[in-house]
Amino acid sequence: MKEQLGAIYKESSEAAQKVEDLKQLEDLRIRILGRKGQLTLLLHGLKTLPSEERRIVGQAANDIKNKLLQVFDDRMQVLKRASWSADSKLRPDATLPGRPVEMGREHILNRTLHEIEGIFKVMGFSVAEGPEVETEYYNFEAMNFPADHPSRDMHDTLFIDDGMLLRTHTSPVQVRYMEKQKPPIRAIMPGKTYRCDDDATHSPMFHQVEGLMVDTNVSFTDLKAVLTFFIHRMFGEDANLRFRPSFFPFTEPSAEIDMTCVNCHGQGCSLCKGTGWMEILGAGMVHPNVLWAGKIDPEQYTGFAFGMGVERITMLKYGIDNMRYFFENDLRFLRQF
Ligand code: PHE
Secondary structure, three states: HHHHHHHHHHHHHHHHHHHOOOHHHHHHHHHHHHOHHHHHHHHHHHHOOOOHHHHHHHHHHHHHHHHHHHHHHHHHHHHHHHHHHOOOOOOOOOOOOOOOOOOOOOOEEEEEEEEHHHHHHHHOOOOOOOOOOHHHHHHOOOOOOHHHHHHHHHHEEEEEOOOOEEEOOHHHHHHHHHHOOOOOOEEEEEEEEOOOOOOEEEEEEEEEEEEEEEEEEOOHHHHHHHHHHHHHHHOOOOOOOOEEEEEEEOOEEEEEEEEEOOOOOOOOOOOOOOOEEEEEEEEEEOOOHHHHOOOOOOOOOOEEEEEEEEEHHHHHHHHHOOOOHHHHOOHHHHOOO
């Protein structure tokens, strides 16, 4: 059989060099590789061989088939080029100007995210990620939301099934991170988050950056210092911060943090509803139950956490008033940055 294969290869590749046009080449290909082609029939004959031999000959037959396909393809290129030069109408016109290749650019949300990452890297934070399809355990339970507790209603959760959901915040990555890394911990965790919510300032999918620092003696002062440094780098030295007492199940104490209104610089305008301040992040000291969930002893370690919306930061920084612009892919919008 091996000799037969060799002969088929030799004859067909010689024949391929002799054919004069694409039609003849196609006929030859069908005679050899078509459904009733010489090589195809020979391959059918393999069935009658004992299995060990079948394997070896089968391998050889396949090699030959591939080599032949290449021979036919090469010959086809040669014939095509020949027909182009014979007929100027078929010939590609090398003098036509090329189509310009448009340069892409980074999406404004990614650019903001990379800027945020850069600022925290300066302070020694590393970057980590977690899954978007999350378990109820990590999204709620481990974050100290009791089962069936109304605090879960703070999030308009998109449930999947069997205790799975689309994460409503990046906070579950805190526990995933603590399970793997022992203190000292300094990390930010960016990613997509999902809530059943859709209007000018809410999108069902949006991005958050979580921050976590855990060590011996981490205090609220550290939280304030880290966030102040971040805001100054992001929005300029004259941006001030204001901490307002708030509630999150996973931090105690908790705060919502406002920044001087980017529009009126604190004078009071319609954007900040006359207050001179705009809310920009949620933060607090990591709740002992969350440290336990992360297998860290709250008697030995303390930590702070914060969470910010990437869309929100971008809107404030660039004066964008509708979240939908980010996801419509309108080049007139995207090209401005
Ligand atoms: N996870 C909170 C939210 O999505 C933000 C937050 C993170 C608050 C960490 C405190 C600490 O609203």
